[in-house]
Amino acid sequence: TQLLEQSPQFLSIQEGENLTVYCNSSSVFSSLQWYRQEPGEGPVLLVTVVTGGEVKKLKRLTFQFGDARKDSSLHITAAQTGDTGLYLCAGSITGNQFYFGTGTSLTVIP
Amino acid sequence: SAVISQKPSRDICQRGTSLTIQCQVDSQVTMMFWYRQQPGQSLTLIATANQGSEATYESGFVIDKFPISRPNLTFSTLTVSNMSPEDSSIYLCSANRGGMNEQYFGPGTRLTVT
Numbered sequence: 626t627q628l629l630e631q632s633p634q635f636l637s638i639q640e641g642e643n644l645t646v647y648c649n650s651s652s653v654f655s656s657l658q659w660y661r662q663e664p665g666e667g668p669v670l671l672v673t674v675v676t677g678g679e680v681k682k683l684k685r686l687t688f689q690f691g692d693a694r695k696d697s698s699l700h701i702t703a704a705q706t707g708d709t710g711l712y713l714c715a716g717s718i719t720g721n722q723f724y725f726g727t728g729t730s731l732t733v734i735p
Numbered sequence: 736s737a738v739i740s741q742k743p744s745r746d747i748c749q750r751g752t753s754l755t756i757q758c759q760v761d762s763q764v765t766m767m768f769w770y771r772q773q774p775g776q777s778l779t780l781i782a783t784a785n786q787g788s789e790a791t792y793e794s795g796f797v798i799d800k801f802p803i804s805r806p807n808l809t810f811s812t813l814t815v816s817n818m819s820p821e822d823s824s825i826y827l828c829s830a831n832r833g834g835m836n837e838q839y840f841g842p843g844t845r846l847t848v849t
Binding site for chain 1: 739766768770774775776777778779780783827829831837838839840841842843
C-alpha cells in the first residue's frame with residue numbers, strides 16, 4: 626500500500642490549459658516535496674513545503690501544503706510542452722527518509 | 736545541491752548472476768538511499784545506506800538479495816543478487832544532508848534481466 630496517493634494518474638492536456646495534481650495521505654508529514662522526472666533521468670526536486678497551509682510559487686507552478694500537513698496540490702497555469710513529465714510527490718515524517726506518491730504522468734500536447 | 740553519478744547507466748544480465756551498481760556523490764552527505772522504479776511509475780524505497788553500519792531495509796527487501804555498502808560519506812554500492820526477470824527495473828541512488836529536506840537523485844541504472 627502506497628503511503629501517498631496521487632490523482633490523476635495520467636493527464637493529457639492541450640498547451641495553454643491549466644491543471645491540478647493532488648497528493649493525499651492519511652499520515653502527517655514534517656515536509657512534502659514535489660519532483661518532476663523525465664525519461665532516462667532521475668527525479669528533479671521542484672519544491673519543498675514544510676508548514677501547514679503553505680503556498681509556494683515557482684513561475685507558473687503553484688504548490689500548496691494542506692493545513693493538516695496530510696495532503697498537497699500542484700497547480701500549473703498555462704501548461705507548456707516542456708512541462709511534460711512524471712510528477713511525484715514525496716513525504717517525509719522524520720526529515721530523513723522520503724516516501725513517494727503513486728505518480729502523475731503529464732503530457733502537454735502542442 | 737549535490738551531483739550524483741551512477742555506474743553502469745544500463746546493463747543486460749542473465750538470470751542467476753549478480754550486478755553491483757555504484758553511486759558517487761560530489762560532496763559529503765549524511766544520508767544515502769536506494770530506490771527501485773518501474774518505467775513511468777513511482778519510486779519504491781529499498782534501503783537506507785548507513786555509513787559505518789549495516790543498511791536499513793524496507794519491508795519486502797532483504798540484505799541477502801540487495802547487499803549494500805557505504806564505506807564513506809560520498810560513495811555507496813547496491814548489489815542485486817541472484818537476479819531474475821522480476822528484478823528488471825530502474826535502480827536510483829539518492830542523497831540528502833540529513834534534516835535539510837532536500838534530496839538529490841542520480842540518473843538511475845536501467846537493469847534488464849533475461
